Amino acid sequence: MKKRYFVGGTLAILLAAGITALNLSPIGRIYLPSGTGIVAKQMCSLTWVSGLESDQAYDFYLAPLLGDAGSVIGYDMDEENREVTASVLGLFWHQRAVWRDGLGCTLVHGGEGFDPDLTVPAEQDFIPLELDTDHRDQWFDTEALDAAIADAFDDIEADSRQTLGVAVLHRGRLVAEHYAPGASRETRFHGWSMTKSTMATLAGVLVEEGRLDINAEGAVPALAEIDDMRLSQITISHLLRMAGGLAIAEDNTGTDPNSEMLFTQSDMPRYAATRDRLHAPGDHWQYMSGNTILATDTMQRLLGDTLPDQVDGLRSRIFAPLGIHSAIMEPGENGVFQGSSYMYATAHDWARLALLYMNDGMVDGDRILPDDWYDIVAEPTPGSNGQYGMGFWLPNERSSLPADTIMMSGFQGQWAYVMPEQELVIVRFGATMGVNSRSGGLALAVSGSLQPPVEDTPQITDAPAEDSPTPDE
Template identity: 30%
Template sequence: MNKKRKYLLIVVLICIIYLGYTYYPALNIVTGYASKNMASGLFLANRDRLSMEKQDNGFLPINLASYQIDTIEKSVTASLFGLMTRKAIYVDGLGAILVNDDYVKGRKFKVPNRIFSKKMMPYPYGELPQKDTIFGEVNYDKLQKAVNNSFDEAGEKKQQTRSVLVLYKDHIIAEKYADGFDDSSLMHGWSMTKSLTGTLYGILQRQGSIEINEKAGLEAWAEDERQHITYNDLLHMNSGLAWDEEYFNISDVTKMLYLESDMGQVQIANQLVGEPDQLWNYSSGTTNILSGPLLRKEFDSHQDYLDFWYSELIDKIGMHSALVETDLAGNYIGSSYAWATTRDWAKFGLLYLHEGNWNGVQVVDSSWVQYAATPTNTSEGRYGAQFWLNAGGYHPDVPKDMYSSNGFKGQYVFIIPSRNLVVVRTGLVSEPKFDLNGFLRDIVNSIE
């Protein structure tokens, strides 16, 4: 080997070492996202590898990852140029879990007990087809045009809508799916999961277990000003705790979701950058405090904690397709990882449209629904208790009483009480590429 080639090889090796060291956290996050998302898609949502690679994982830098898939173990290992590998395993009942070097193959996990009670009633309260109903006040041509306009034409990749469902007076009046998806397809809700988590606190308050204006009472906060943070502050994203919610960089949220084994502990360690109840800052870490350590302490056993989500909310309202994934510590990732069919996401919207009542059963008090849809004092009308709001007219052509569960890349459950509407949209593109204001305006205007 001549000196020139030798020096070139040394330079290349130095560059590789430098890049590996400098971008180690990024490589870790990229391969973590790639393996976790692929495992959830394959083993939970029953998607095929090609569609996952081209669609859900088809953007830079995630699309640079390569995969090893073990269908026996139900695991996915993602690699990036051989510099970093991460593995996710699928556990029935818990979903896909990112593992680390401490994971022992074959480890037994506690899983939630579920009761799938089929009811001989039409959708949404049972499994039978809904009754054919025509509403004279609905302009079905205008409605279908509004729905069709939210999907891409053949060959386009602009709006990337996967599903739209419109419920009016408890009836599906419009429903459409992109190629490869249907009413049995599980849709990743991302941050729509936050609204499920918040609802659990409404259930606990109804049961008398908590009072939301009480202090959270975490031991780690007992000796400083964080001791004054209440459940209400956390539900409102008004805790005053430092947090960086940026999904396309190394940030608090990406490090939490793809580096941490116990995600509920991350935001607990952060310090105040503002006074509680005086600084609004959207934070998935805050929701994971609620869904992990704070909720867990309400139960005598981990099994009771796991079961509660389903027995008191998800299965209680017939969202039997739904599953909330956990971290390696066994706690639900209440910020980001619930899956359900489009029809089951719509059921969650109906629960709120009917002020917490599900076919005669009061799941949360109507006062809780009002609380969830009331703006925080610092969000300029945009946020309530784990729900986004239109109270400040953010969407100018949509009723101001509209509020919604919103998720990364354009997942939405919209509740519009004044129009008796629930609208669900899932996809891979959000605002501004997807015109939410126009989409909702045209649906609302189709009902006279």
């Protein structure tokens, strides 16, 4: 009896030691909390923000991402309170995401200041664009256009690209759209890092208002709070260009600093600001979402004193003028917008945001972006091999895309192409993992379906605009 007791005690000690060691390792400290965090957060957002069926959301977006980890990570959905809790084997590394009207879903880690009852409802419902078949038939080889869209989807059950939605605007007119089963023009698609382009747009709006100097030193509050004068040299431009020089590596392994920031931290700007400085600002380009988090925190403070004021400020400055009413910009637990990754909107509304750049920053005759803002965001950042501007990706030589194209891009194959010469905006959304989404080919095929209008066809006057990824080919 005593022997069994001794053996049992030894096993308990070894088990406790093993659990302690696991908790202190990158797997226990970052990987598993990140895994449960992304499951809780995405199941909450994809279900109650995007409007997808929960099973489809998991099968399309999460199962391919989790891989073998999916066998030990489970989740519970509280439909009544709109909360999702995820854990490992129902016992360890619990993470909880909470939905709030107008604010989407937020991971709650137990930090102070989170108000589960706060809501900021949209003042107006989503207004879809109308398909303009007359304009389409005048300007496009419709068979070629239809073929380009169909090829983006193929067989949804067999095609591992998992394209979920495509929309095409020409001269501000909707000329094509298509959605996979389970998605529609009402679906709010997760843009992932397309959100960075929204933050670059906010920077432009604030510059035009005279409220922000993107090249000013000492203007990033989260960095100013750190006792290191070198950090004051980092500007908003450095951050939006991914040249801040801080150690916030992003490689989507689940053990990288970016995963730790997104899925385990209550105060993401503070986390990013306290990382080691590896390079002087502007000396090294490396794609890292923590840069945009710091820039977002700075700009959000210029929108108002409270989160509802700041949401209203973002809506009134960008979304409402463009006719965007579906957009949800989710905040972190401390109320700071997750401006690197967490904006959701319909395909039409993402296209409306891109159309602002097609229209040179003008909306109904009013300028909301500086007149040189397109050139600024399209200026290649040193060290990016010519492929990254300021919050936007740029085409490489292999892509065959027009040189003046700029692109919003996000994880799992989210894309928006602005092609000024062709007067095209093309958006593509999906749940693509491990294969090329071939979105660049879609853009080229749509562009190739353009044809000059027949001379004797009455011209249609343009309607006023209502409106860590690498580019694939």
